Amino acid sequence: MSAPKAPHPDPASQENEDHLKTQANGITRRGFLKGAGLTAAGTALLDGVYAFSEEAARSENHGVTVIGPEPASIKLNVNGKEHAVNIEPRTTLAEALRNQLGMTGTKVICDRGSCSGCTVWLDKKPVNSCMTLAVDAVGHQVTTIEGISENGSLHPLQAAFVKHDALQCGFCTPGMVMSCAALLESNPNPTENDVRHAIAGNLCRCGTYPRIFSATLEVAGSNRKA
Ligand code: FES
Numbered sequence: 001m002s003a004p005k006a007p008h009p010d011p012a013s014q015e016n017e018d019h020l021k022t023q024a025n026g027i028t029r030r031g032f033l034k035g036a037g038l039t040a041a042g043t044a045l046l047d048g049v050y051a052f053s054e055e056a057a058r059s060e061n062h063g064v065t066v067i068g069p070e071p072a073s074i075k076l077n078v079n080g081k082e083h084a085v086n087i088e089p090r091t092t093l094a095e096a097l098r099n100q101l102g103m104t105g106t107k108v109i110c111d112r113g114s115c116s117g118c119t120v121w122l123d124k125k126p127v128n129s130c131m132t133l134a135v136d137a138v139g140h141q142v143t144t145i146e147g148i149s150e151n152g153s154l155h156p157l158q159a160a161f162v163k164h165d166a167l168q169c170g171f172c173t174p175g176m177v178m179s180c181a182a183l184l185e186s187n188p189n190p191t192e193n194d195v196r197h198a199i200a201g202n203l204c205r206c207g208t209y210p211r212i213f214s215a216t217l218e219v220a221g222s223n224r225k226a
């Protein structure tokens with residue numbers, strides 16, 4: 001005799017959340033996605049981002065607002081300027097930046113949260129933009145590699161990367177710079193271990209890590225003298 005079929009879970013119910021919970025380790029799909037959008041230092045931030053999206057998703061209609069599948073108009077604050085973009089709800093922040101706003105400095109390499117090549121800042125915290133929905137960036141300050149230079153001059157870290165030749169193919173470089181610059185924002189005086197930790201999720205297949213450490217520590221050194 002065949003085993004009775006498990007009842008199909010109600011998508012809106014708490015049981016559905018439980019259904020998504022893996023029995024082996026207790027991680028929910030939502031929790032996994034939440035974590036996957038983060039780079040090494042961004043854990044605290046995305047709680048806020050998801051709090052925003054869940055709140056925005058509530059309405060009088062059974063607590064759910066349905067957006068899409070047609071494109072919807074949202075406003076993103078990128079590098080200090082408001083931009084109106086028309087996106088499908090599934091659009092990632094990386095796609096919105098590159099395809100809608102033409103900011104191609106942010107690289108999409110793995111497109112699955114494995115390399116951090118797509119790192120941008122949300123409220124100065126590094127996140128993987130390929131794992132962050134554009135709608136979740138509404139109400140937050142997005143900073144891209146195009147936005148960290150000042151008055152046409154390279155950010156000190158960009159200049160240090162050039163000086164230390166901290167790149168080969170350059171694909172990982174924008175993400176590396178954003179992760180290291182975020183570290184310097186939160187800790188102007190990091191140790192090499194701090195730098196290692198900050199780029200723990202950033203992969204460089206060309207193996208430029210020692211030069212990235214040198215570049216970042218040199219900028220930290222000039223911070224110390226200041
Ligand atoms: S983590 Fe986003 S492109 Fe690899």
Ligand code: FES
Pocket residue numbers: 166167168169170171172173203204205206207208
């Ligand atoms: S410089 Fe080529 S992947 Fe890092």
